[in-house]
Amino acid sequence: MSISHTSRSPAATAVSAMRALMLAALVLPLATAPAMADKAAVKRGQKVVDEWCRDCHVREGEKLTPDMAPPYSDLVAIPSRDRAWFEAFLEADHFPMTTFRLFDNEKADVVEWLLDLQKRQQGK
Ligand code: HEC
Numbered sequence: 001m002s003i004s005h006t007s008r009s010p011a012a013t014a015v016s017a018m019r020a021l022m023l024a025a026l027v028l029p030l031a032t033a034p035a036m037a038d039k040a041a042v043k044r045g046q047k048v049v050d051e052w053c054r055d056c057h058v059r060e061g062e063k064l065t066p067d068m069a070p071p072y073s074d075l076v077a078i079p080s081r082d083r084a085w086f087e088a089f090l091e092a093d094h095f096p097m098t099t100f101r102l103f104d105n106e107k108a109d110v111v112e113w114l115l116d117l118q119k120r121q122q123g124k
Pocket of ligand 1: 048049052053054055056057068069070075078081089110
């Protein structure tokens, strides 16, 4: 049996197919990683909000009483409330929201949660 040098042998074809598969296996997890990281951040953000913000803000589905701050569903529905706005908001001290201090990573997670709520609400 002689191996032709002018056309690709079946073995060489199999090797390049293997290479393509291995490349896909390497690249795929990288492509899905950011989406998974976002989900984890949203979850962490929800925990922060549940723990630190509920003294004043009613939670999703709770009834609004006059002494409570607006629900998040209203807050994220305000036009122009986007990532940049929420990030700036959480960096600044806002009366009467001066009683909480969050770590930077917590702020980032809260922003992810707010944006996720906004997305869910807009049905995207
Ligand atoms: C001490 C009470 C209090 C706490 C604690 C509090 N808030 Fe607020 N928050 C308010 C009030 C009151 C408003 C409405 C203020 C206004 O409309 O000027 C508000 C407004 C907001 C707004 C909307 C601002 C706008 O104009 O769009 C966001 C977003 C927000 N809060 C997020 C949070 C998050 C996130 C936390 C927890 C980390 C939190 N708040 C904790 C009282 C509070």
